[in-house]
Amino acid sequence: SPCIVWLRRDLRLADQAAFAAVAATGPVIPVYVLDDETPRHRRMGGAARWWLHHSLASLDAALRERGSRLILRRGRCEEVLAAIAGETGASAVHALHHYEPWWRNAEKAVGKRLALHLHHGNYLAPPGTVLTGAGTPYRIFTPFWRALGELMPPLAPLPAPARIMPPAAWPASEPLADWALLPRAPDWAGGLRAAWRPGEDEARARLEAFAGKAARYEATRNLPAGDGTSLLSPHLHFGEVSPAQVWHAVAGAGGSVGTFLGELGWRDYAQNVIVQFPEYGARAARPEFADLAWRTGPAAEADLRAWRRGRTGYPIVDAGMRQLWATGWMHNRVRMIAASFLVKHLLIDWREGEQWFWDTLVDADYGSNAVNWQWVAGSGVDANMFVRIMAPLVQSEKFDAAGYIRAWVPELAGLSDSEIHDPPDHRRPRGYPARIIEHRAARERALAAHGAAKGAR
Ligand code: FAD
Numbered sequence: 001s002p003c004i005v006w007l008r009r010d011l012r013l014a015d016q017a018a019f020a021a022v023a024a025t026g027p028v029i030p031v032y033v034l035d036d037e038t039p040r041h042r043r044m045g046g047a048a049r050w051w052l053h054h055s056l057a058s059l060d061a062a063l064r065e066r067g068s069r070l071i072l073r074r075g076r077c078e079e080v081l082a083a084i085a086g087e088t089g090a091s092a093v094h095a096l097h098h099y100e101p102w103w104r105n106a107e108k109a110v111g112k113r114l115a116l117h118l119h120h121g122n123y124l125a126p127p128g129t130v131l132t133g134a135g136t137p138y139r140i141f142t143p144f145w146r147a148l149g150e151l152m153p154p155l156a157p158l159p160a161p162a163r164i165m166p167p168a169a170w171p172a173s174e175p176l177a178d179w180a181l182l183p184r185a186p187d188w189a190g191g192l193r194a195a196w197r198p199g200e201d202e203a204r205a206r207l208e209a210f211a212g213k214a215a216r217y218e219a220t221r222n223l224p225a226g227d228g229t230s231l232l233s234p235h236l237h238f239g240e241v242s243p244a245q246v247w248h249a250v251a252g253a254g255g256s257v258g259t260f261l262g263e264l265g266w267r268d269y270a271q272n273v274i275v276q277f278p279e280y281g282a283r284a285a286r287p288e289f290a291d292l293a294w295r296t297g298p299a300a301e302a303d304l305r306a307w308r309r310g311r312t313g314y315p316i317v318d319a320g321m322r323q324l325w326a327t328g329w330m331h332n333r334v335r336m337i338a339a340s341f342l343v344k345h346l347l348i349d350w351r352e353g354e355q356w357f358w359d360t361l362v363d364a365d366y367g368s369n370a371v372n373w374q375w376v377a378g379s380g381v382d383a384n385m386f387v388r389i390m391a392p393l394v395q396s397e398k399f400d401a402a403g404y405i406r407a408w409v410p411e412l413a414g415l416s417d418s419e420i421h422d423p424p425d426h427r428r429p430r431g432y433p434a435r436i437i438e439h440r441a442a443r444e445r446a447l448a449a450h451g452a453a454k455g456a457r
Contacts, residue, residue, distance in 0.1 A: 014200065035074075058199025121244065123268045144272060304352055316421065322408045
């Protein structure tokens with residue numbers, strides 16, 4: 001009887017342990033379930049839905065080249081998969097482990113109804129298995145990474161199956177277009193289409209292109225104007241490429257490739273955190289943050305809107321927020337600056353920022369997003385101290401963001417390199433906002449609010 005391969009954020013054929021386990025054993029039914037109903041489900045954001053649409057189309061095409069296809073259904077995973085098993089006589093479901101709280105719920109529910117075989121391969125090491133000498137999970141990145149390093153390199157990637165046997169009859173599949181994953185009117189996805197091509201082929205091409213530059217990562221990764229990073233994050237999030245493939249493609253590059261692998265380690269670390277703290281996307285790990293008097297009300301809401309739209313009057317923040325809106329991605333250095341600005345300068349709850357990123361990032365990832373927001377806010381199990389407040393204008397100069405600002409804030413394009421980071425009032429073009437708040441006043445307000453929350457404990 002056929003086997004079901006249940007796909008989620010593992011939309012690839014190479015180094016995909018579920019396909020590898022069953023491709024040689026008999027007929028296979030690849031299934032993607034759009035599940036907005038499983039308990040604790042967090043509805044995928046708009047930019048991620050755009051990506052998902054194209055990634056599913058790409059995977060379906062790759063499957064068809066191998067004699068197979070992708071079955072699309074909506075509903076609760078366990079109900080949909082049980083129905084398909086009933087229709088086709090499928091006896092078992094193979095899938096890769098996922099760690100978001102809702103996917104763990106779905107795995108439990110599927111496991112109760114069907115023979116579910118879960119495989120590893122979306123992380124360098126299975127989250128939850130990298131443990132201290134005392135057998136407990138790590139909370140801090142650096143010792144986690146040291147311990148993970150002991151388990152490296154990951155196993156060599158598995159090849160894609162040359163052929164995947166179809167079942168005697170295909171179960172019904174919904175048309176992808178019916179899922180309405182793409183924006184209708186207004187079509188906000190033009191910038192996404194220009195910036196990205198979802199799917200396994202492009203993921204491989206990006207990886208190959210980056211492998212040639214990986215040795216220089218340390219020197220270039222913090223410069224938002226350059227292209228020093230891999231741009232693999234949405235491909236990794238959707239599993240179009242595996243971290244083992246990335247590791248083996250770059251590990252021999254020499255130079256500062258170790259710094260790059262450490263960033264890949266953060267991706268594993270984030271899952272290790274959400275396995276321990278499933279609510280990490282919604283709850284601060286440090287107790288004093290429950291008492292922090294975040295700003296609310298009309299003035300704070302207006303500031304939040306200005307931040308989202310890239311109209312804070314701080315060029316580096318505005319450039320980042322506009323890059324995010326246009327392309328679904330923002331450079332990591334600027335993510336840190338923009339996130340810090342929201343939390344500390346505007347004193348707005350980090351969860352507002354986490355939600356906006358969730359909706360607008362093509363790489364929106366429950367674990368990575370929450371871990372990074374809590375790191376920036378200072379509320380996480382491993383975090384930057386709240387009282388260390390980033391100065392956006394200093395950061396902008398230090399990381400040479402003039403070209404980046406010109407690209408994303410065209411109103412400022414005529415300013416010189418020395419003026420563009422912090423345009424003097426008389427040089428601010430009309431239409432570009434004044435600074436929403438002064439750095440010194442913002443800093444004092446943030447420190448006072450944090451001090452009061454700590455004092456309340
Ligand atoms: P590279 O520098 O080439 O790094 C390679 C890969 O390592 C990335 O593709 C990514 O998978 C992983 N990685 C790198 N840095 C981190 C990190 N700090 N944490 C976790 N993984 C990392 N990354 C996401 O994938 N999804 C998110 O939702 C997300 N939200 C973030 C929110 C904030 C506030 C901040 C400061 C960072 C966030 N990041 C997130 C991390 C990081 O900014 C992106 O992974 C990175 O910018 C992606 O670009 P790249 O692929 O060129 O990265």
